[in-house]
Amino acid sequence: MPIVTSDTGISSTLGSYSGITSHEIDKLIEAESTPLLRMNNQKSLLLEQQNAWKDVRLRLNTFSKNIETLQKNETWNSKVATSSKPDKVTISGTDKAAEDNYDITVDQLATSSxxxxxxxxxxxxxxxxxxxxxxxxxxxxxxxxxxxxxxxxxxxxxxxxxxxxxxxxxxxxxxxxxxxxxxxxxxxxxxxxxxxxxxxxxxxxxxxxxxxxxxxxxxxxxxEGQNAKFTIDGIAVERPSNNVSDVIEGVTIHLHDTTEDAVRVGLVTDLEKPIEAINAFVEQYNSLMDFINEKSDIGDPSKKDNKPGPLAGDSTANRLQNSLKLAVTGLPDENPHTTFLYPAELGISVDKTGYLSIDEEKLRSALDEDAKNVQNFFYHTEKIVVDKKDELGNVMLDDEGNPIRETQTKEFGYTVKLNDLMNAYLKDEAGKKSIYTTKDESFEKSIKQLDERIDRFTEKLDKKRDYYVRTFSRLDQAMMQAEQQMSFLITQLDAFSTK
Structure with a gap:
């Protein structure tokens, strides 16, 4: 057997007689490898598309969190505390605390035994x-x-x-x-x-x-330890701690030292928090639209080396983009809890390309005038009593034939449709997969099928290479034997002619 020394496993002695070397065999295999190249390119494109959708999902998750932030009560009702003597008395408040001022005099601090x-x-x-x-x-x-x-x-x-x-x-x-x-x-x-x-x-x-x-x-x-003793707006209070949270709803009073005169403390709503949340919402929306536009760009088809984006022609990406534009610009649902109908009334406008911008001065003015009205525009819930229905939509009745009632939470506001859209793309539910999960599983299935085809075709090429090596090795061997026989005959003829 000839010694195998080439990278492809073909003997370096191949072609000594026939002239067909490993280079010629590689050329033959390369000519038959076009389908393999096409499949590998197709797999690379699928992986690129799959990765682009993973990036879309990450951006959608961030945008979903921005929406959830706008739906949280603490975003709109966080409080900023003030104190005329912060070394003596301070307070803090939750979103349930009311805006108000209090006069507190500390007679005695709580101590430990x-x-x-x-x-x-x-x-x-x-x-x-x-x-x-x-x-x-x-x-x-x-x-x-x-x-x-x-x-x-x-x-x-x-x-x-x-x-x-x-x-x-x-x-x-x-x-x-x-x-x-x-x-x-x-x-x-x-x-x-x-x-x-x-x-x-x-x-x-x-x-x-x-x-x-x-x-x-x-x-x-x-x-012996002692309780804290203080008065708030003239009302005497005694508690075992210097941090008192059960006197005013949503408010914790922090006692630091005794006082001779009353300390004025107060809470005001932190309007910077909703402004920051709305700005983050707008920025993330625009970033998401930028990314989808970039990945959906078809480039310049007239150029020979043009390379479209991985999401170019992707109907799901186009549908997502259109749904987002509609959700931020479409007609609002009936919302009796706010006087605002459109985001533009709060300074949030949409241009022709679907990008959002914000007039912070206009937004701040609306918040200063009635922050609760602005909050309700974005999100509001209320409990309603409705007839309970079965899986077919029929009203369920009790033993006496009366409708069975149940309490449900009804949502209102600008963020409701946006949140529903995010859930449709991101949230898997029992018996129903999200659009992203369905999309990703489709990519995985296609890539798996391609890998199987690539493996089969690669195996076929390997067998074809072995076939060429065997065939041309036999040809070389036959030609070598023929040459040896010819040399023998010539030698015999030469010897015969000299006699």
């Missing part, structure tokens, strides 16, 4: 990081559901710092924390208010740590 140890004699010649040489147990009441007491073991090898670390590791469940202040162990309740600091321990351990309240020689200092 605290126990400061007496002298810790074992620390006389040691640091807080050295072995303290005391042992025993602490037992704390538990805040866990099972209510089982929590026991902390202290070993002679533990330092004072180790002891505080062990106590603090259980603070979440015991409600007690530990610190070291100038060589004294300080135990205090995590929560403020009039609550006792409760724990027990081994008598020797408590004595060694200077926290034995029964001791007469080294008595710790105990301070």
């Amino acid at each position: 605290k126990l400061v140890s007496g002298e810790i004699e074992k620390l006389d010649d040691k640091t807080i990081y050295d072995e303290l040489g005391t042992s025993g147990q602490f037992e704390f009441e538990s805040k866990k559901e099972d209510g089982e007491p929590i026991t902390i073991e202290i070993d002679e090898s533990d330092s004072l710092k180790d002891i505080t670390n062990k106590i603090n590791a259980e603070s979440k469940d015991t409600g007690v924390k530990a610190t070291i202040v100038n060589g004294h162990l300080v135990l205090s309740n995590v929560d403020t208010g009039e609550s006792e600091l409760s724990f027990t321990g081994s008598e020797d351990l408590l004595n060694d740590l200077g926290i034995n309240t029964d001791s007469t020689t080294n008595t710790p200092q105990y301070t």
Whole structure:
């Protein structure tokens, strides 16, 4: 057998007699590979189209989030807090808080019950990081559901710092924390208010740590916690915390220090938040339209090397673009909760190409005049009672023949159709796939089929190459044998003629 040395696996000796080498065989295979080239180009285009749709989906997801932001109550009703003395009293508010001002006077801040140890004699010649040489147990009441007491073991090898670390590791469940202040162990309740600091321990351990309240020689200092006391608009309030959220709906009052005079605090709606949300909505919409336009560009068909975009001629992409334009420019549904009919009345206009622009001054003016009216234009919901229907659309009746009623949420506003459009393209539901999922599965199926055809055709070419190699190898061998026989005959004839 000849030695195989070429990249294609064809013997380098092929063609010695016939003149047909691996180069000629490669040419023959190349001539028959046009369908393979066509299939590979088709696969590359499908992959390019699939990737373009993945990019479309990412942009649609972002745009969908922009729409959802415009539907959230906190976008329109977030509050900005003010305070005449922020070092004394501040407030914060949720979207449920009303715009208002309050006068608050702080008479007393809430504090925690605290126990400061007496002298810790074992620390006389040691640091807080050295072995303290005391042992025993602490037992704390538990805040866990099972209510089982929590026991902390202290070993002679533990330092004072180790002891505080062990106590603090259980603070979440015991409600007690530990610190070291100038060589004294300080135990205090995590929560403020009039609550006792409760724990027990081994008598020797408590004595060694200077926290034995029964001791007469080294008595710790105990301070009872107290509630916060303040007045709001003249109404006296007492709470166990300095952060009070149950006095005004949606408002948390933060007490920082006592006051002599009333502190004026207030909440106003943050109009910058909806403006930012609307700007983000417009920018993402235009970015999405830009991308689809770019990927759908047919280029210049008159040019020989023209390369259309991967979505050129894609009916689904065209339908998406047209649906988006219609959704932002089409006639609104009936919405009795707002006086606005069109986005242009709020400064959001659409040009002939379908791109959005925003007149921020006009939008700000509308928000200043009636922010709730603007919010309702974009999105509003209400509960309605309707007849319950079966899968065929028939009204369902009770045993007495009366219609069964149910409560539903009805949506109104500019963003409703846009959100429905996003869901149609992005959201898979039971028994119904999204447009994107259907599109992507179609790409996957086509690519898989092409891969199978490419594999079959490649296998066919490999067999054809082997056929050519065998055929021309036999031809070379036959020609070599013929040449050898001819040489033998000539030699015999020459020998015969000399006799």
